[in-house]
Amino acid sequence: MIATIIRKELHMLFISPLAWLLLALVQLVLAWVFLVRLDAFLEIQPQLMQIANPPGVTEIIVTPVFAVAAIVLLMITPLLSMRLIAEERRNRTLTLLISAPVSMTDIVLGKFFGLMVFFSAITGLIIALCVSLRTGGVMDFGLLLSNTIGLLLTVACSSALGLYISSLTAQPAIAAAGTLGVLLGLWLVDLAASATQSWLHYFSLLKHFGHFNQGLIDTLSTAYFILFTVTFLVLTIRRLDGERLHG
Amino acid sequence: MPDETAALTLSAQNLTRRYGEVVAVHQFNLQLRRGEVLGLLGPNGAGKSTTLRMLTGNLAPSSGGVEICGIDLLDKPQEAKAHVGFLxxxxPLYFDMTVDEYLLLAARLHRVPKEALTAALENVKQRCGLEQRSKHLIGTLSKGYQQRVGIAQAIIHNPDVIILDEPTVGLDPNQMREIRQLIRELGTASSVILSTHILPEVENVCDRVQIMHQGGIVFDQPMIDLRQQNTSLEAVFTQLTQ
Incomplete structure (x- = not known):
């Protein structure tokens, strides 16, 4: 049943130009960052040769590309997540799903994983971009792997959050604004936290992503991402169930 | 006429729904047998749509229970919902999908087995007169065709209970006749609940009439009795709901 809903969500996503436009734009931005970093690497390469134990090509090019990718994906999540439930409610199509023999959990997870498949496609393109470096050198695949995991976990958090906010309203635009607001808030926490080194930084998505970005698969950060995602998915299910009960 | 011994397909006991202080539906009881077409009438705001939403599991009742083909809707919602089709x-149409894509989605959601998908799709398109519109986007179809797609979605899995909320709204007289014909056909193999404002439609199609007013049932009789007493449905309706 989840598969049916994932399939439906991807179908709805890819028949609109939005998904294709976003794929193209994200790839354009990241390819540009990639080329700028590649240029910088080639410039400093002679100096790097003189250092003992110099940073490799992966650290100098791939890490910044993923850091930018995390921010870009956080910013486009609201555009993709806004319509998931709000639009169905607005068009009264949620009735089709609820009247069918499908549980709320299936509906919510189907929508979540549908979005995650799309983000995995974007991540796949970023990986392809980075792996192209192999034509001219040696790559640190461990670092690439930790970056990939970190990026997927980060967008899982923002997708779950977007899905929940989308379930609160019947206006996709409000859902988008709300999600963007919260995500920007979580990003700003990062700036505030780095200034004060306070407990606040535990709440910053990008701070946790930073560990993965440096090649560190941190248990605390992983737990934070998973808890964040599960919490918002459960809240979404409860919200939709509550509507049926109290509606 | 429904046979008294025919299997119960839907039974609702003392369904009540409150919205805070307001009681939208009060003590709604219904026993529906296979092969029966029930007309549910009532003025606007009588609680018809709330009742239908409770019968299809879209809204939980404040008290009371619903059984579909002997399965409790509240205990085993998924098994019970598999026997219901709801318009x-x-x-609930996705305007960006074509008719075929949409009906396939509805069939998959209602657990039509993979090997029966194409047959179910062809059958339902033929019954609802949608063969020529397979590849059209739903958003570009006329209101009448959209309504037909809605009905097709509700019957694609051959449900035992079919619940139609104002299915003939916005149709032209010819289409209305076709849809009524279809409802009569559906009524031979399944149970149908038809909610409507059009009294001749009920007189034409239904075996039984219930009239709701202010959340409760004020009238429940087989059509055949009404005909024998030679009373018009309109007179009864006006008398009970004014």
Whole structure:
């Protein structure tokens, strides 16, 4: 049943130009960052040769590309997540799903994983971009792997959050604004936290992503991402169930 | 006429729904047998749509229970919902999908087995007169065709209970006749609940009439009795709901 809903969500996503436009734009931005970093690497390469134990090509090019990718994906999540439930409610199509023999959990997870498949496609393109470096050198695949995991976990958090906010309203635009607001808030926490080194930084998505970005698969950060995602998915299910009960 | 011994397909006991202080539906009871077409009448705001939403599991009742083919809707919602087809007042259509894509989605959601998908799709398109529209986007179809897609979605899995909320709204007289014909056909193999404002439609199609007023049932009789007493449905309706 989840598969049916994932399939439906991807179908709805890819028949609109939005998904294709976003794929193209994200790839354009990241390819540009990639080329700028590649240029910088080639410039400093002679100096790097003189250092003992110099940073490799992966650290100098791939890490910044993923850091930018995390921010870009956080910013486009609201555009993709806004319509998931709000639009169905607005068009009264949620009735089709609820009247069918499908549980709320299936509906919510189907929508979540549908979005995650799309983000995995974007991540796949970023990986392809980075792996192209192999034509001219040696790559640190461990670092690439930790970056990939970190990026997927980060967008899982923002997708779950977007899905929940989308379930609160019947206006996709409000859902988008709300999600963007919260995500920007979580990003700003990062700036505030780095200034004060306070407990606040535990709440910053990008701070946790930073560990993965440096090649560190941190248990605390992983737990934070998973808890964040599960919490918002459960809240979404409860919200939709509550509507049926109290509606 | 429904046979008294025919299997019960839907039974609702003392369904009540409150919205805070307001009681929208009060002590709604219904026993529906296979092969029966029930007309549910009532003025606007009588609680018809709330009742239908409770019968299809879209809304939980404040008290009371619903059984579909002997399965409790509240205990085992998924098993029970598999026996129901529902067309809400506003058809739940995805305007960006083609008719075929949409009906396939509805069939998959209602657990039509993979090997029966094409057959179910062809059958339902033929019954609802949608063969020529397979590849059209739903958003570009006329209101009448959209309504037909809505009905097709509700019957694609051959449900035992079919619940139609104002299915003939916005149709031209010819289409209305076709849809009524279809409802009569559906009524031979399944049970149908038809909610409507059009009294001749009920007189034409239904075996039994219930009239709701202010959340409760004020009238429940087989059509055949009404005909024998030679009373018009309109007179009864006006008398009970004014």
């Amino acid at each position: 809400p007042e506003i058809p």
